Amino acid sequence: MSDLKPEAFADYARRCWLVFGAVACTTFLMVGASYAPIGNRTVVIGLVLAAAVVNAGLVGAFLMHLLSERKTIYTVLAFTAVFFVGLMGLSIWAQFDHPKF
Amino acid sequence: MQAETQSAPHHTAHQAHPDDLGFWRTYVFSIDHKVIGVQYAITALTFLLFGFFLMLMMRWQIARPGEPIPIVGSLLAAVLGDVAANGVMSPDLYNSFGAMHGTIMVFLAIVPLAVGAFGNYLVPIQIGANDMAFPKLNMMSYQLYFLGGVIMLTSFFIPGGAAQAGWTSYSPLATSIPTDGQTFWLIGMVFLITSSLLGSVNIITTIIQLRAPGLTWMRLPFHVWAQFTASFLLLLAFPPLETAGILQLMDKLAGTSFFLPTGLAIGGKLADVSGGGSPLLWQHLFWFLAHPEVYVLILPAMGIIAEVIACNTRKPLWGYRSLVYSALMIGFISFLVWAHHMYLTGMGTKIATFFQTTTMIISIPSVIILTCLLISLWGGSIRFNTPMLFALAFLPMFGIGGLTGLPLGFSASDIHLHDTYYVIGHFHYVVAPGTIFALFAGIYFWFPKITGRHMSEYWGRVHFWGSLLFMNLIFMPMFIQGMAGMLRRMSDGAVQYSELRVEGVTGTLSSTIIGLNQFILWAAAGLLLAQIPFIINFFWSIRHGQKVASDNPWEATTLEWQTPTPPPHGNFLRPPQVYRGPYEYSVPGYPKDFVPQDQPPG
Amino acid sequence: MDIPYTVQPRPDTGVYNAKVGMWLFLASEVMLFGGLFSAYILLRVSAPPDTWPQGWLSVPLGTLNTLILALSAITTLMAWAACKARMFDRYKVYQGVTLLLALVFLSIKAYEYRDKLTHYTVTLKDGRIADGHLVSRDDTTVVLDGQFVESRAHLMNPKRHPAKHEEIRISMDEVKRLQNYGPAYNTFTALYFTMSGLHALHILGGMLVFAYLWGPGSRMWKTDPARFTNRVEIAGLFWHFVDLVWIFLFPVLYLT
Ligand code: HEM
Ligand SMILES: [Cu+2]
Numbered sequence: 001m002s003d004l005k006p007e008a009f010a011d012y013a014r015r016c017w018l019v020f021g022a023v024a025c026t027t028f029l030m031v032g033a034s035y036a037p038i039g040n041r042t043v044v045i046g047l048v049l050a051a052a053v054v055n056a057g058l059v060g061a062f063l064m065h066l067l068s069e070r071k072t073i074y075t076v077l078a079f080t081a082v083f084f085v086g087l088m089g090l091s092i093w094a095q096f097d098h099p100k101f
Numbered sequence: 102m103q104a105e106t107q108s109a110p111h112h113t114a115h116q117a118h119p120d121d122l123g124f125w126r127t128y129v130f131s132i133d134h135k136v137i138g139v140q141y142a143i144t145a146l147t148f149l150l151f152g153f154f155l156m157l158m159m160r161w162q163i164a165r166p167g168e169p170i171p172i173v174g175s176l177l178a179a180v181l182g183d184v185a186a187n188g189v190m191s192p193d194l195y196n197s198f199g200a201m202h203g204t205i206m207v208f209l210a211i212v213p214l215a216v217g218a219f220g221n222y223l224v225p226i227q228i229g230a231n232d233m234a235f236p237k238l239n240m241m242s243y244q245l246y247f248l249g250g251v252i253m254l255t256s257f258f259i260p261g262g263a264a265q266a267g268w269t270s271y272s273p274l275a276t277s278i279p280t281d282g283q284t285f286w287l288i289g290m291v292f293l294i295t296s297s298l299l300g301s302v303n304i305i306t307t308i309i310q311l312r313a314p315g316l317t318w319m320r321l322p323f324h325v326w327a328q329f330t331a332s333f334l335l336l337l338a339f340p341p342l343e344t345a346g347i348l349q350l351m352d353k354l355a356g357t358s359f360f361l362p363t364g365l366a367i368g369g370k371l372a373d374v375s376g377g378g379s380p381l382l383w384q385h386l387f388w389f390l391a392h393p394e395v396y397v398l399i400l401p402a403m404g405i406i407a408e409v410i411a412c413n414t415r416k417p418l419w420g421y422r423s424l425v426y427s428a429l430m431i432g433f434i435s436f437l438v439w440a441h442h443m444y445l446t447g448m449g450t451k452i453a454t455f456f457q458t459t460t461m462i463i464s465i466p467s468v469i470i471l472t473c474l475l476i477s478l479w480g481g482s483i484r485f486n487t488p489m490l491f492a493l494a495f496l497p498m499f500g501i502g503g504l505t506g507l508p509l510g511f512s513a514s515d516i517h518l519h520d521t522y523y524v525i526g527h528f529h530y531v532v533a534p535g536t537i538f539a540l541f542a543g544i545y546f547w548f549p550k551i552t553g554r555h556m557s558e559y560w561g562r563v564h565f566w567g568s569l570l571f572m573n574l575i576f577m578p579m580f581i582q583g584m585a586g587m588l589r590r591m592s593d594g595a596v597q598y599s600e601l602r603v604e605g606v607t608g609t610l611s612s613t614i615i616g617l618n619q620f621i622l623w624a625a626a627g628l629l630l631a632q633i634p635f636i637i638n639f640f641w642s643i644r645h646g647q648k649v650a651s652d653n654p655w656e657a658t659t660l661e662w663q664t665p666t667p668p669p670h671g672n673f674l675r676p677p678q679v680y681r682g683p684y685e686y687s688v689p690g691y692p693k694d695f696v697p698q699d700q701p702p703g
Numbered sequence: 704m705d706i707p708y709t710v711q712p713r714p715d716t717g718v719y720n721a722k723v724g725m726w727l728f729l730a731s732e733v734m735l736f737g738g739l740f741s742a743y744i745l746l747r748v749s750a751p752p753d754t755w756p757q758g759w760l761s762v763p764l765g766t767l768n769t770l771i772l773a774l775s776a777i778t779t780l781m782a783w784a785a786c787k788a789r790m791f792d793r794y795k796v797y798q799g800v801t802l803l804l805a806l807v808f809l810s811i812k813a814y815e816y817r818d819k820l821t822h823y824t825v826t827l828k829d830g831r832i833a834d835g836h837l838v839s840r841d842d843t844t845v846v847l848d849g850q851f852v853e854s855r856a857h858l859m860n861p862k863r864h865p866a867k868h869e870e871i872r873i874s875m876d877e878v879k880r881l882q883n884y885g886p887a888y889n890t891f892t893a894l895y896f897t898m899s900g901l902h903a904l905h906i907l908g909g910m911l912v913f914a915y916l917w918g919p920g921s922r923m924w925k926t927d928p929a930r931f932t933n934r935v936e937i938a939g940l941f942w943h944f945v946d947l948v949w950i951f952l953f954p955v956l957y958l959t
Contacts, residue, residue: 027766049954049959051954056951063943072718072723073723076730077730079333088737088740093451094449095745232706302728306723306727338734339731347901355896358893379746382745
């Protein structure tokens with residue numbers, strides 16, 4: 001990336017604060033969702049985690065520049081994601097598939 | 102370029118160079134990948150020998166339970182005290198030695214030798230780079246590995262001795278043994294894991310970023326691909342074990358119950374823990390690493406074998422692309438098979454089916470690799486030098502190891518075979534006459550590049566035939582013992598379940614099966630003898646071996662042979678440019694039967 | 704002899720070495736915390752009913768810390784952008800603010816830890832259970848600011864069974880077991896201390912790097928500003944990852 005001009009810097013700063021606003025909003029959304037008057041606990045947890053995923057998505061996409069990364073990085077992360085899901089999914093599936101469960 | 106590097110070894114000109122830095126920064130705190138590679142090699146070979154000695158003592162105890170160990174028995178009694186009273190190995194000591202044998206062999210010997218030594222020394226040169234991408238990090242990886250090794254060794258001498266719960270360290274057993282050995286083991290492992298992580302980041306970055314101009318992905322030597330895949334396995338499979346290690350450390354030190362179930366009783370008394378933990382959680386996290394780890398043990402070995410075979414058959418590898426894709430496939434699937442080590446944990450049928458399926462699928466790329474290497478021999482003008490002998494022996498040995506894995510991969514047959522000597526036979530065929538033979542091949546093959554001298558061919562052959570014979574004599578009987586139902590990890594060699602102790606009960610082990618323990622003991626002693634020529638040959642040849650006739654004594658094509666001997670700091674006299682694939686042997690229309698990768702077309 | 708692509712990206716991959724290295728390292732970190740979160744879920748789904756605590760941690764403090772970390776992520780980014788814009792003074796300010804925010808985060812965390820470590824459950828020999836914060840304790844008596852509870856299950860959800868605060872004096876002779884809400888208390892506290900502790904260690908590590916880049920390391924600005932800017936970017940990537948982990952730790956430990 002080339003150098004930033006001072007005007008561009010101010011522009012960039014504004015964008016940063018916008019992202020911060022969005023992150024703060026989803027944080028409050030997360031907290032709010034956890035108090036939602038819904039009887040089913042699983043639904044509440046689902047909502048909270050959905051807000052967390054959005055929040056994390058903002059951090060990844062904008063702060064870590066994942067929106068405009070290179071293929072090399074994407075490839076590494078894609079494999080990592082698969083193995084992450086494999087580790088979590090299969091070990092928990094194994095737990096539920098246990099005859100005594 | 103060609104003429105220049107071919108003509109004469111550049112000893113004098115380049116040996117003076119490192120001296121500018123002084124002794125410490127040249128040999129101890131070096132950031133040169135070659136020095137670090139050699140450091141890894143020496144340390145790992147020492148651990149390999151040490152791990153072998155541990156097992157020799159254990160084999161004595163198995164074959165002759167309760168008899169003092171000859172030669173070293175009194176020494177053990179003097180150093181370790183009661184656990185080796187009168188030179189007899191106590192069951193506790195047997196457990197310690199067993200756990201440490203596995204740990205040392207896997208984490209301190211084979212992986213550091215395969216990835217640390219061969220990866221470090223060869224990968225940058227084979228891709229035409231002047232060093233690793235992060236030289237200081239590289240030095241740190243070695244130091245962390247060394248420290249981890251020191252911690253593991255220290256644990257032998259603390260009260261209660263080293264860890265006793267096997268290299269797999271299953272909780273709650275590992276947590277409830279009251280001595281500190283396990284704590285040392287865990288701390289040591291954290292060091293070793295961190296070292297591997299830094300090392301793998303370095304190797305992967307180097308391969309992605311520092312390939313010489315013209316060295317496209319499909320022109321990489323297969324060894325580089327193998328190291329690349331193995332490094333990814335280390336990078337992504339080790340962290341969950343680090344997690345598990347931290348959790349077990351918390352169980353040990355902070356009184357948590359991550360792996361301790363509710364109602365756990367130790368020695369007949371209810372344990373004073375909060376409970377609520379899951380022993381299976383440890384097994385999941387452990388095997389999530391440990392299955393990919395077995396491929397970390399085998400992939401670099403396959404890489405080495407591919408190089409040796411291509412060069413010594415004087416023809417291109419058959420199916421280079423298949424080899425590469427198979428290695429990548431192995432890497433990918435190896436993350437999804439781990440629970441085949443857990444069939445006997447009361448696993449449900451759906452998940453067992455899943456893991457049986459993936460396990461069978463992963464054997465396909467292994468077979469493809471073996472087949473490609475085998476077909477590569479067809480029609481070659483084979484040079485039967487020592488490295489090639491080891492490489493040729495690797496093929497059937499790894500074949501036996503892999504094929505005997507299949508019955509273990511099906512839960513129905515594994516129920517009978519699990520935790521018996523059959524499993525020991527299976528994985529040792531893969532790792533000992535498999536991986537270790539490949540590493541020997543690699544050492545004999547690249548020794549001339551590293552030292553400028555050949556190892557003795559005659560003694561190399563003695564080493565080879567001795568090792569091949571005794572390896573098989575040791576491990577083949579284990580299949581028989583295992584199928585007869587003899588369990589592993591028994592400090593009396595399973596005598597307690599044999600007809601020698603319990604008479605008139607059907608299903609006890611016969612005295613023939615128990616008698617094989619004697620046979621294996623002497624075969625193991627023979628294997629020790631067979632290593633002596635290697636050790637002497639290795640050190641003697643560093644100074645007195647026959648000098649290499651040129652920088653490329655095997656007339657090989659890959660870039661490491663196009664450097665001065667030994668390669669100077671920075672490796673290449675000028676930055677290499679690559680024009681062709683890695684195995685252009687016997688290409689029609691060229692004056693010689695090999696075309697180096699950096700030889701311009703025409 | 705220099706290693707190529709330490710500053711400029713390699714044309715065909717489009718990245719410089721340290722960036723590849725950092726992303727690879729972060730990938731391994733994903734798996735590290737992946738192991739931890741898997742452990743969390745596995746232990747939680749297999750916990751018997753009424754043994755998983757709810758609302759044990761302070762949501763306001765947790766929210767505050769989440770916002771602090773998010774803010775520090777922004778200042779880190781601004782520090783990097785300032786380097787890009789060749790405004791070294793601004794860089795110093797933003798990097799300094801990041802460090803301070805990280806310090807505040809850790810202080811709040813330490814306060815929360817202290818709160819848990821001084822909170823005790825006392826099991827009496829007659830079977831009664833007392834629960835509350837430790838006021839004082841000597842060889843003869845232990846004084847708690849809390850209440851007697853009917854059963855341990857009541858402790859699991861303070862919202863459903865609000866805590867009373869009375870002074871309870873218990874003679875040491877009556878005490879069968881005295882245990883604080885440390886890692887050994889139950890699976891939840893074990894996970895809480897281990898996960899947030901490991902996260903705090905990451906914060907500490909990030910702070911060390913930032914402190915170096917803010918202090919002695921910033922001399923590189925004069926000799927090699929492009930490389931220095933890369934270093935700031937790489938350190939920032941790590942910091943964002945640490946933020947990302949917290950974004951999942953917060954709901955998992957505080958909210959659900
Ligand atoms: C090619 C296909 C392979 C298959 C189907 C296979 C299958 C298995 C299975 C199912 C087990 C568990 C047995 C039990 O505990 O009951 C096992 C154990 C083992 N395998 Fe393999 N394996 C294969 C290749 C390898 C390779 C390439 C290596 C290493 C270089 C290896 C090393 C090991 C080790 C170290 C163990 C023992 C773990 C322990 O201590 O319990 N295997 N294998
Ligand atoms: Cu396996």
